[in-house]
Amino acid sequence: MSKSPNREVASLTRVPLPVEAARIGATGWQLARTGARVVGNVFSKGSLQHKVIKQIPKTFSDLGPTYVKLGQIIASSPGAFGEPLSREFRSLLDRVPPADKDEVHRLLREELGGEPTDLFETFDDEPFASASIAQVHYAKLHSGEPVVVKIQRPGIRRRVAADLQILKRGAQVAELAKLGQRLSAQDVVADFADNLAEELDFRLEAQSMDAWVAHMHSSPLGENIRVPQVYWDLTSERVLTMERVEGIRIDDAAAILKAGFDGEELVKALL
Helix, strand or coil: CCCCCCHHHHCCCCCCHHHHHHHHHHHHHHHHHHHHHHHHCCCCCCCHHHHHHHHHHHHHHHHCHHHHHHHHHHHCCHHHHCHHHHHHHHHHCCCCCCCCHHHHHHHHHHHHCCCHHHHCCEECCCCCEECCCEEEEEEECCCCCEEEEEEECCCHHHHHHHHHHHHHHHHHHHCCCHHHHHCCHHHHHHHHHHHHHHHCCHHHHHHHHHHHHHHHHCCHHHHCCCCCCECHHHCCCCEEEEECCCCCCCCCHHHHHHCCCCHHHHHHHHC
């Protein structure tokens, strides 16, 4: 597989107007459902603003990967969006249903030219992690090495492209108001779109991993930082196969300390 994708490869093709119109209809339907849920709880305890905030994460989840990704940004940025809103969106960080198994197999055939049983000695059809853009499966190479396979959600590029067109139109409307101008809504959406387009080309992520390995070899930190090896013959624009490395979540401070790590030294190395 090519290790040098042009940055233009990461751009998303504009979808035809009928596709965008259909997506606008689906988006409007989900917003209407949200309004109905809010109205249904209008007499319950709490302010109207709180009731609306409680419903938005479900709406984002129902709208699909683009909005789930946006929701994850909100969940990870309490300083920008406020703790109450960010807290509600944290349910989107790790509760995304996996894609259909047959669709995953079809994508592997299209990208790597074979069935999972041909490409790997073992391949777990049930992903151990499922997020907005991709899901990750345990597998083992025919040579015996344990690996993880990151697979892009089938059909996501077309869906994301349509959603981004809608968001760009929405940002233009938002900037008709002073609040939208102050937030630079169009710039925010443009930046989100650029980052999302690059994230949809897994070869760019693989290149970054290889670059980190090269830099670490010449650094004193190289002994303390491990970057998984990329298996390029099983990597493409929509599939990333990498060495399986066991670890502890960086936000699980208790487990890190229990494992015997020096917290201060670890933070220095990470920085």
